[in-house]
Amino acid sequence: MKNTDDYYLLEELGQSFNETLVTKLLTSALNHSEPFTVAFVNVCKTPMKNIQKVVAISEVQFTNKKNRIDILLLIQNGTNVELFIIENKLFAGEGAEQATRYYDAVTNGGEVENLKQKYGFKGDNQVHFIYLTLLGDQASNNHFLSVTYEDVFQFLNNGNVVDDTLSYQVLKNYLTYLHVKIQPQRIALNQLISKKELQLYVDQFKIETPLGKQIRKSYFEIMLQELSALYQTDFVFEKEFSSSSANGMMKVSWRKDNWLSSSDILQRDDFQSNHRIVLQSSFIPNNNTINIEIHYETQPYYPQSQLKAQLKRGVISNQNENTYRGNREAFVNLFHEKCNATDWPDGVIVSRRNTALTFAVVKIPIILGMTDNLQNDTFDSLAKRIGTCSQIVNQTVEQAWAELSKISVL
Structure with missing residues (x-):
């Protein structure tokens, strides 16, 4: 007993x-x-x-x-x-x-x-x-x-x-x-975070306990806040209030309010013209990768189920919705064309995702286990790489939008 x-x-x-x-x-x-x-x-x-x-x-x-x-x-x-x-x-x-x-x-x-x-x-x-x-x-x-x-x-x-x-x-x-x-695990992770050594932090994901996932989820947000403080970008850093995320990790977003079409301010009710871009970061522990998902979202924001309901009720016309999808496709094509011609930091992979909202994923690896006297990633080096990738995305979005606006596609 x-x-x-x-x-x-x-x-x-x-x-x-x-x-x-x-x-x-x-x-x-x-x-x-x-x-x-x-x-x-x-x-x-x-x-x-x-x-x-x-x-x-x-x-x-x-x-x-x-x-x-x-x-x-x-x-x-x-x-x-x-x-x-x-x-x-x-x-x-x-x-x-x-x-x-x-x-x-x-x-x-x-x-x-x-x-x-x-x-x-x-x-x-x-x-x-x-x-x-x-x-x-x-x-x-x-x-x-x-x-x-x-x-x-x-x-x-x-x-x-x-x-x-x-x-x-x-x-x-x-x-x-x-x-x-719980308290011993909390103390241990607090110590790891305070040391700001990524190797120690990531090693925790190899230790499976019934509570490990939940505790690591809470501290992932702390890690990202450390990163944002180390490398200042012109993005607004804010918590993503979604409880569902990859491998139980909390997601965090970098948003830019000016990533809306120029007609948004004048045509708030015009579905086809209102857009925003959201960079949403998540940590995938099984391959030591920071993913930045790039979401191209309509304003007002409608998930697919709500969009279908609004179309059925006639709140949004089929013509406006079709126009939006055409504009979106043109924008995404040009964005990826420019991405393919861009020099990204080593190890970074940019892939296209054709879901209703997410149109690209930037995968940024955490570099650990280096040889030949090369240094493992620190919070600072990872933060700089995230910041660089975010700036590239920013510039690419702005360029694509400017070019399409000249030919009145968006």
């Missing part, structure tokens, strides 16, 4: 990273374990001495369906009502402007007063925004305080918090699991 010291309930059930389940477990502990609630608000830097009533609610909707807050914690603290807006993240990334939407919905809406009345709370509001994460991520909105599960675990341990309620016991078991199984 297993040693009970090594037994973790959620791991045994295969639910260690079920975010919804963990959110409900936290909510239950806040509702039923006063020692945990006291400890939690201390971790959130809001100690209280006069807690009279506590209500925690999970999945609270503010204003609309997009603003579904993981946990709302209400505490009657003397004459004040302390409200904690808690966004719980394990490995999931933040949605597009999610933190700001939540902040605006809570501070500008009337739901708070309705909830206070419903649960019998009275007094002045003190609102606290908490971003509870596994790896110490920062919310995009600076009103949120970043708190980690490790912070909570350490406070419970150092404060010798003891409680025999079932919800607390299960939660403490889970926090111990994260401390024992």
Whole structure:
């Protein structure tokens, strides 16, 4: 039989990273374990001495369906009502402007007063925004305080918090699991990132653990941010808010707002004339390659399913859609013609992809395992190569657009 010291309930059930389940477990502990609630608000830097009533609610909707807050914690603290807006993240990334939407919905809406009345709370509001994460991520909105599960675990341990309620016991078991199984990997990857040695980072992809993929996914974003800081381009570096990406890696985009047709400003509703180019970067660990996918997108943006629906409804005419496809083909052909005549950095491969949006992929290898006294790639050398390729794409797009515009194709 297993040693009970090594037994973790959620791991045994295969639910260690079920975010919804963990959110409900936290909510239950806040509702039923006063020692945990006291400890939690201390971790959130809001100690209280006069807690009279506590209500925690999970999945609270503010204003609309997009603003579904993981946990709302209400505490009657003397004459004040302390409200904690808690966004719980394990490995999931933040949605597009999610933190700001939540902040605006809570501070500008009337739901708070309705909830206070419903649960019998009275007094002045003190609102606290908490971003509870596994790896110490920062919310995009600076009103949120970043708190980690490790912070909570350490406070419970150092404060010798003891409680025999079932919800607390299960939660403490889970926090111990994260401390024992996740924290060492987080520390190791933090050290690798701080050294900025690509060889050490990429070596981590050869180590297969049940959690490795999720942790590497989180730190890939850090790596790309390091690259962008080392080599400044004229592209806007921003997080890609898509959870699906190759090999579990987070994608990041470099966008240029002026990559729209000249008629876009004057003809916002003219589908055939509105375009943008997006450079989207992803890391493919099995061949140590940074891919920059070049997307040629319509404005407004319509995936194929939406495009067909808009055509069927008559929002977009078949003539406009056919004209757009013809213009797109002319542009892509000229782009690749120019790419073939361009000198790219060693090892870089540019290929054509004929999907509805992506028209080219620039594959930039991470150079490792060099011989003859040649140096392996560093963050700096890889960043320069990415920057060079991005500049080439920029120039090629501008040239192709200018030539086609002269003959009134676009």
